[in-house]
Amino acid sequence: MDSTDVIYQGLKDAGINFIVSVPCANLKKLLNLVDEDPEIKHIPVTREEEGFGICAGAYMGGMKPAILMQNSGLGNSVNVLASLIKLYNFPILIIISHRGTLGEGVYGQVPMSKATTKVFDSLDIRYIKVDNPNESEKIVKQTWDLAYISEEPIALLFDINYWKRSVDE
Numbered sequence: 719m720d721s722t723d724v725i726y727q728g729l730k731d732a733g734i735n736f737i738v739s740v741p742c743a744n745l746k747k748l749l750n751l752v753d754e755d756p757e758i759k760h761i762p763v764t765r766e767e768e769g770f771g772i773c774a775g776a777y778m779g780g781m782k783p784a785i786l787m788q789n790s791g792l793g794n795s796v797n798v799l800a801s802l803i804k805l806y807n808f809p810i811l812i813i814i815s816h817r818g819t820l821g822e823g824v825y826g827q828v829p830m831s832k833a834t835t836k837v838f839d840s841l842d843i844r845y846i847k848v849d850n851p852n853e854s855e856k857i858v859k860q861t862w863d864l865a866y867i868s869e870e871p872i873a874l875l876f877d878i879n880y881w882k883r884s885v886d887e
């Protein structure tokens with residue numbers, strides 16, 4: 719198991735069965751695991767705001783939704799998060815590849831990196847920075863469970879160095 723496998727296992731433990739995604743290089747393996755899983759309906763989308771709307775509909779249809787995205791897409795999602803997801807209390811597990819953090823090589827990733835937590839704070843959306851892959855499976859499951867009972871979206875932030883860390887076997 720590596721740092722991606724434990725996130726995937728947490729999604730399975732949580733019973734997440736509907737996932738939308740906008741790709742990021744750091745999510746490549748997770749996207750493949752999700753796409754190959756017959757128990758998960760995977761919908762790749764072109765913009766994160768579209769994905770949040772689809773997750774809302776899936777939840778109303780009885781599914782347990784998550785979105786896999788890069789933090790840069792949070793900028794595309796402010797209105798849908800405020801005016802639909804938060805307003806009508808949709809639980810969504812938000813798995814974020816947090817780019818622009820230590821080790822980032824792409825300058826264009828820096829502005830949204832600094833804005834990410836401020837945007838979540840302004841929207842009153844809880845977020846958890848996950849640094850230790852050994853805790854990821856439990857955190858992913860518990861975060862969905864908390865999102866579900868509190869009827870709200872909750873984000874997990876995985877920075878650039880997270881994906882380089884190993885899991886204690």
Ligand SMILES: O=C(O)C(=O)CS(=O)(=O)O
Nearest residue numbers: 741742743744788824827
């Ligand atoms: O591939 C990605 O994850 C990107 O966002 C493009 S780049 O910022 O890595 O160039």
